[in-house]
Amino acid sequence: MAEKNIVVIGTGVSGLTTALLLSQDPQYRIVVAAKHMPGDYDKEYASPWAAYRYEAVKSQNGREALGKCSRISSEIALVPAFTSKANCEIHQRAKDVGTPSGDGYSELSSVDPWFKTIVLNFHQLDTPSDADSATLCMSVCINTAIYLPWLVSQCLERKVTFKRKQFKHVRDAAAPSIHPAEKVDLVVNCSGLMASKLGAVEDDKMYPARGQVVLVRNESDKIMGVTGTHDSGDEP
Numbered sequence: 001m002a003e004k005n006i007v008v009i010g011t012g013v014s015g016l017t018t019a020l021l022l023s024q025d026p027q028y029r030i031v032v033a034a035k036h037m038p039g040d041y042d043k044e045y046a047s048p049w050a051a052y053r054y055e056a057v058k059s060q061n062g063r064e065a066l067g068k069c070s071r072i073s074s075e076i077a078l079v080p081a082f083t084s085k086a087n088c089e090i091h092q093r094a095k096d097v098g099t100p101s102g103d104g105y106s107e108l109s110s111v112d113p114w115f116k117t118i119v120l121n122f123h124q125l126d127t128p129s130d131a132d133s134a135t136l137c138m139s140v141c142i143n144t145a146i147y148l149p150w151l152v153s154q155c156l157e158r159k160v161t162f163k164r165k166q167f168k169h170v171r172d173a174a175a176p177s178i179h180p181a182e183k184v185d186l187v188v189n190c191s192g193l194m195a196s197k198l199g200a201v202e203d204d205k206m207y208p209a210r211g212q213v214v215l216v217r218n219e220s221d222k223i224m225g226v227t228g229t230h231d232s233g234d235e236p
């Protein structure tokens with residue numbers, strides 16, 4: 001069977017998971033090329049900062065992808081070194097509806113979301129005193145500081161190679177010098193936020209969001225999410 005030479009741009013969760021899944025087919029020879037690698041911390045590289053739960057997004061277009069992610073999540077949830085599985089409560093405050101944060105979470109905090117049949121144990125909760133509605137489903141919490149190197153080690157075991165490269169244009173990833181076969185059949189773009197700047201992609205739907213991760217030593221029997229940031233001063 002003819003081999004296919006593939007370049008994946010990006011070493012975030014998207015790029016590394018793509019490379020790992022593709023590497024299960026021995027027909028593919030894969031290079032992952034990126035400006036940042038696990039171990040780097042930069043505002044252009046989101047995955048080392050992602051801190052929290054497996055989370056569904058607004059669009060229904062992701063239904064099929066989320067189904068697959070759901071299966072991947074169940075598989076990786078078996079690796080306790082970097083995951084914990086727990087019920088996740090989402091509390092929605094009515095005053096957040098129409099704000100940037102409320103809109104961003106509108107599907108996640110809906111009492112009738114499109115993903116309710118995909119995630120496990122989805123149901124509506126009695127309304128808590130600090131919210132206007134609340135839901136619960138099973139989720140996993142992934143420690144990306146451990147998970148990203150684990151993905152790299154799994155890829156290396158399957159002969160995926162890594163290159164540190166910054167591309168100005170998406171076609172630069174198809175240059176013969178990027179792949180040991182000196183020929184590239186397919187480029188998969190997993191450049192995350194920086195897809196907004198990558199030549200010929202220039203995805204104007206990508207925009208940055210500010211976040212802060214605080215690590216707390218704690219015992220908890222559930223994961224909590226509450227909408228809203230506009231409680232003080234200059235927050236939108």
Ligand SMILES: Cc1cc2nc3c(=O)[nH]c(=O)nc-3n(C[C@H](O)[C@H](O)[C@H](O)COP(=O)(O)OP(=O)(O)OC[C@H]3O[C@@H](n4cnc5c(N)ncnc54)[C@H](O)[C@@H]3O)c2cc1C
Binds near residue numbers: 044
């Ligand atoms: C503080 C914070 C908390 C978060 N919490 C959660 C959460 O709880 N749950 C959740 O689901 N999501 C969360 N997110 C969002 C999540 O982190 C991102 O959606 C996810 O990590 C994006 O992964 P990615 O692989 O698409 O992109 P990234 O991780 O950003 O990776 C992009 C890769 O592409 C490379 N690249 C980009 N442009 C180029 C170029 N031109 N040339 C070469 N390489 C390039 C980069 O170097 C990098 O390797 C959070 C984000 C932040 C910042």
